[in-house]
Amino acid sequence: MTSLKLSRLLKYSLIGSAAIGTAVSLHGNQYQLNSIGIVRLSRAAVTVFQIGVIYKKDLYGKGLDKNSQEYKELKSICHKRSAEKLLELCCTNKGTYIKVGQHLAALDYLLPSEYVQTMKVLHSHAPTNPIEDVYKVIREDLKKDPFEIFQTIEPEPLGTASLAQVHKATLTDGTVVAVKVQHPYIQGNARVDLKTMEYLVKIMSWVFPEFKFQWLVDETKKNIPQELNFEQEGHNAEKVAKMFEHVEWLKIPKVIWDLTTSRVLTMEFVEGGQVNDLKYINEHGIDPFEVSDKLGKLYSQMIFINGFVHSDPHPGNIFVKRSERGDCDIILLDHGLYANLSDEFRVEYANFWLSILNRDRKAMRLHSANLGIKGDLYGLFACMVTGRTWDTILKGIDQQKQSKSEKELFQREFPNVLPQISGVLDKVNRQMLLIFKTNDLMRGIEHTLKTSARMGAFCVMSQCCVKSVYSERLCKENSKIGKFKIAFAQFWALFKIKLYYSMLSLRQLCKLQILST
Incomplete structure (x- = not known):
């Protein structure tokens, strides 16, 4: 397929979805112009066009033997350039795009390593929203000024994910908590973003018929609504805590329900270090083999026995700490995405x-x-x-x-x-x-x-x-x-x-x- 034909496809897709996307997104994003559907759609379309040109012009257009070393080296370069374009798009559009980028980064061995390694930065360095946006969501959902509820809220987040960021806070009674607050415009963007991705994946399938990416769109459409509902996440946390209540080394932070809504999740604050933080593990005398053994037992039980599987176990969602017993505890965080296996x-x-x-x-x-x-x-x-x-x-x-x-x-x-x-x-x-x-x-x-x-x-x-x-x-x-x-x-x-x-x-x-x- 030529670049001209690809350009025409993009043009028709833009016209077909722009009007509806703009109206829905303007309302959902409270008329924040930088987040409306047509802007996000245009960014995505341009990125896909640029990626298509990279492969068509700089790889397939060279006429090289696909088994030659020169072709393989050039393909790796094209993968890297395209992955960087995709990363830039994810970081600019944020929200659902970061979630998809994180999913791609998790498919080690299943996708070109250039894409996986480039997108992995999204697991620990997702873009952060200013504290004013956090206050805005708390006011809207809890119907109070944040400082009527909290003595303090640390402005720097403990962690930032694709859909939300977590801040350490202290309640008026002195209880230390972790408050997970959804990015303010993500619900308004999600529907348009998913429709945009479906169009773009179809275009990519026409350009590269040997690759089939509809599964990624289908999975994202199914999973995003679950992950956007923090009340459901709270219920998932309680379900898995009940399921493993006999396992003394597994810790699931308790949910504080009167300070939880579909966009705000308040939990007990739990200390620990990320499971991949070797410095923390060594300094606290934790045995890495014990950590791996316990994670293996936990996930084998989830997958093969319970059929209810925590499906986002990237290092930012699993903490470890030395227990009073002398062994290590596993702390499982972020319960928004679970696989329910038949x-x-x-x-x-x-x-x-x-x-x-x-x-x-x-x-x-x-x-x-x-x-x-x-x-x-x-x-x-x-x-x-x-x-x-x-x-x-x-x-x-x-x-x-x-x-x-x-x-x-x-x-x-x-x-x-x-x-x-x-x-x-x-x-x-x-x-x-x-x-x-x-x-x-x-x-x-x-x-x-x-x-x-x-x-x-x-x-x-x-x-x-x-x-x-x-x-x-x-x-x-x-x-x-x-x-x-x-x-x-x-x-x-x-x-x-x-x-x-x-x-x-x-x-x-x-x-x-x-x-x-």
Whole structure:
């Protein structure tokens, strides 16, 4: 497609949506001209046009052999330039655009590394709104002047996210709290932004037919309304706190409901350091392996047993601190986005993981097909789920630590199959998309903590997978004898897992002793 044709497509899309977008956005943004739909739409359209030109003119227009080193190097340069354009758009339009940018940054291994690395800055350096905007939302939602409610509100936010920012404050009775306040114009922008993204994704699909991005639009349209409702976030926090009330090391800040609305969430203030802050972890005598083990247990339980998964575990949302018991506590923040997994999906995903751990290619193909990925793409799907190469999967990912060379090979080869990856993301069961994001964010934390490929993590995950599969069978069995047989089969499977990983640990310990002598 030529630049001229792309320009015409953009022109027709702009005309088609400008009138409605302008009227809706003007009202929703209280007539703040810089935030109205036509302005935001124009910025996005120009950015997409510029990105299209970068690829068409500076890459595809060169006529280079796609297998040549020169082509690969030039493609990397184009990815980087385009990612920087996209980052600039996200930071300028803010709100929903930052949320999409953060989602892209979480898809490590699944998108070109140039995009992932460039967009990762949005996890910790999202644009901040002035304190006056925070006061404005508090006045509108709580119907009082902020200083009738709070003794103090620190003007510098503790953290800024795509949809809100959090400030430390003190109530009039001296209680220290964290106040999460939504960016003031984001609700007015969200509807127009989502419609704009849908138009632009369609245009990008015409320009690059091998890439399918509709899944990203669909996910954003589904998730943004949930994340914009802070009352729902409060209910999610209470639900997960109840679900894990028996886990003494998991801390969920309590919600203060009389100071909470759909745009203001007030919670107890909890001290701690970000999970990727190695300086804090070392200074407070926290064991990184303990942190990884506890996170592994938590997320295995969420995914395979409960089917209610905190789906935004980037480092800014997970804090750690040394407890009075002498071990470490995990503090889980930002409960706006949860994946609700159906029992059918949860069991299929558990079976798929067991087939990977058992290196059973026939079972991998079967359960991959049940999750929406049919045919020979099951191998690529397994690589995307695990973040490991196919050779490592066949050798046993629970026995092979990820080496530097494997990671480099993974990152080098995956760009060559991006159209196939795009196809997988387009076809896979929709519930899988948030799991991809969650898996990649968790792998990123483990990489930072240098605790990847722990056998303990695979053992816990295997046990949770087995419990998920056999619990489903127990629910469907009516006879007492049948239930007894299934319960015994589960006991035996769990026993074999424990024995297997105990033997692996012993073998690894013997190797270390031999090497040290």
